[in-house]
Amino acid sequence: MKRLLITFFLATALFFRSFADEGMWLPMLLGQQVYNDMVKKGLKLTNDQLYSINKASLKDAIIIFGGGCTGEIVSDQGLIFTNHHCGYDAITKASTVDNNYLRDGFYARSKSEEIPTQLSVQFLLRIDDVTKEVLDSLKGLSGADRIRKQSAVLAAINKRLSDAGQNIETRISPIFKGNQFLAFVYQRYNDVRLVGTPPESVGKFGGDTDNWEWPRHTGDFSVFRVYASNNKPAAYAEGNTPLKPKWFLPVSLKGVKENSFAMIWGYPGGTNRYESSYGINLATDVNNPTLVKLRDVRLKYMLEEMKKDPAIKLQLASSYAGIANYWKFFEGETKQLLKYDIYGQKKLSEEKFIKWSDGKPEYQSIFAEWSDAYAAWTKYAE
Numbered sequence: 001m002k003r004l005l006i007t008f009f010l011a012t013a014l015f016f017r018s019f020a021d022e023g024m025w026l027p028m029l030l031g032q033q034v035y036n037d038m039v040k041k042g043l044k045l046t047n048d049q050l051y052s053i054n055k056a057s058l059k060d061a062i063i064i065f066g067g068g069c070t071g072e073i074v075s076d077q078g079l080i081f082t083n084h085h086c087g088y089d090a091i092t093k094a095s096t097v098d099n100n101y102l103r104d105g106f107y108a109r110s111k112s113e114e115i116p117t118q119l120s121v122q123f124l125l126r127i128d129d130v131t132k133e134v135l136d137s138l139k140g141l142s143g144a145d146r147i148r149k150q151s152a153v154l155a156a157i158n159k160r161l162s163d164a165g166q167n168i169e170t171r172i173s174p175i176f177k178g179n180q181f182l183a184f185v186y187q188r189y190n191d192v193r194l195v196g197t198p199p200e201s202v203g204k205f206g207g208d209t210d211n212w213e214w215p216r217h218t219g220d221f222s223v224f225r226v227y228a229s230n231n232k233p234a235a236y237a238e239g240n241t242p243l244k245p246k247w248f249l250p251v252s253l254k255g256v257k258e259n260s261f262a263m264i265w266g267y268p269g270g271t272n273r274y275e276s277s278y279g280i281n282l283a284t285d286v287n288n289p290t291l292v293k294l295r296d297v298r299l300k301y302m303l304e305e306m307k308k309d310p311a312i313k314l315q316l317a318s319s320y321a322g323i324a325n326y327w328k329f330f331e332g333e334t335k336q337l338l339k340y341d342i343y344g345q346k347k348l349s350e351e352k353f354i355k356w357s358d359g360k361p362e363y364q365s366i367f368a369e370w371s372d373a374y375a376a377w378t379k380y381a382e
Helices: 032-040 084-094 131-137 143-161 277-308 310-339 342-357 366-381
Strands: 007-014 017-025 062-065 069-073 079-082 121-129 168-175 180-189 191-197 222-228 261-266
Touching: 062 079, 069 084, 079 191, 084 191, 084 222, 084 310, 131 143, 131 180, 143 168, 143 180, 180 222, 277 310, 277 342, 277 366, 310 342, 342 366
Parallel strands: none
Antiparallel strands: 007 017, 007 261, 062 069, 062 121, 069 079, 079 222, 121 180, 168 180, 191 222
16 A cells, blocks of 8 residues: 655746746645745745644645545535546446446436445544654664564554544654654545546546646546534445535636646655665566566456456456556656666766765665665566
8 A cells, every 4th residue: 555645745837837846845844934935936824724733724625535546625515526537436336337427427416416435535633743752662673673663663653543433543654764754643534425527538538648648638537525424424324414624625716827826735655766776777677567567468358358348348447447557657657767867867876875985884885785685686576
């Protein structure tokens, strides 16, 4: 399961071109300087309105949708906007050959027509920094002993900060290569219903050809609603009522203007910017080509079966889309790593580090050890 962090990404439109300030920020680590820069660019919200654990803030409108997508609450009746591909599996499961909402689209004309799903959504309650507790427990340990101890400590903290009776779940994310540990505390709601979706020809316009490309023109959206019992998490029941959120994002029909402030807030997947040249080489030469070939085979045989029967096509649609999504991802990642010679760039950086570390026992053997570790691992990755 990919690790998720709630982050900001800031972008502003200037001089008829789009620029994006480099980096992402955890809301609790935003910092006054970054906030001041955001205000200069047009932000109208206070720091507390962006993130607060004591009162309603923007964090209460941004949710984890399903297994890891981002969604946003856009009304005081628990209405959710998310991507079409995020709702794809639920849309498929709600469809039949005769009522094919995936192909034809669907919009509920009233709340009574909204379709129950097996989805859940998670609201962020707070983020706790548990770094000191974790690192203190790992003092004097290394290698496998450290890994085992860390797993046990994280599990214990997760359990302590969770409350099954209130659907409160905690997940600790190690960040900055294990130098900081943040506990993300969520509350899960399990009654989520499908409200609307465009036809697949709109929601997935361009298909896998356009996927992971920029610019991309597609109506990649779907609409859901979260329900509760007395505004608390509950399993699906006809008597549940739409959640009254702490905060929601009002939808503006005014549109945007040149130089309008823009900020993306959500749950991106994990990144590995500090991967070594050994890891880059492993990805481009072994891991990614293997994953692409495996997916090629699966997609080929699935497509053959899907062509034979509309019911099978519908049954396999979500799995096919997921496999094709990462087929394109791994193929594209390899091309870009090679195109921009990321391996060569990493090697130059590492050579500088090796030169700097000469005579420093704590650092000078790091890359030699990594070389041995990757060499030993490669045969298992093939």
